[in-house]
Amino acid sequence: xxxxxxxxxxxxxxxxxxxxxxxxxxxxxxxxxxxxxxxxxxxxxxxxxxxxxxxxxxxxxxxxxxxxxxxxxxxxxxxxxxxxxxxxxxxxxx
Numbered sequence: 001x002x003x004x005x006x007x008x009x010x011x012x013x014x015x016x017x018x019x020x021x022x023x024x025x026x027x028x029x030x031x032x033x034x035x036x037x038x039x040x041x042x043x044x045x046x047x048x049x050x051x052x053x054x055x056x057x058x059x060x061x062x063x064x065x066x067x068x069x070x071x072x073x074x075x076x077x078x079x080x081x082x083x084x085x086x087x088x089x090x091x092x093x094x
Contacts, residue, residue, distance in 0.1 A: 022047065 020043060030036050038044055040061065049055045065086060069075050 020045075 022045065025043075028036055028038075046055075062082070063069075065079075065081070065084070
């Protein structure tokens with residue numbers, strides 16, 4: 001499945017396979033332990049893992065602190081501040 005790039009509901013995170021063909025894409029070869037970085041809005045995907053091994057990923061995102069998240073599973077999770085100052089909000093844990 002490929003990830004969605006246009007407006008949609010949070011419950012529909014994928015592009016339809018019949019709209020995007022993996023054969024028309026540019027491959028990004030990576031070996032075990034390599035890191036592949038791309039923009040969040042880039043159409044990306046991979047074929048189904050057909051091995052007996054788990055395919056692990058780590059997703060890291062940066063955003064301006066003023067850019068609030070209003071929905072999604074990460075909405076109420078604490079954030080890591082990498083630069084600047086975080087304003088204290090009454091009742092929020094330190």
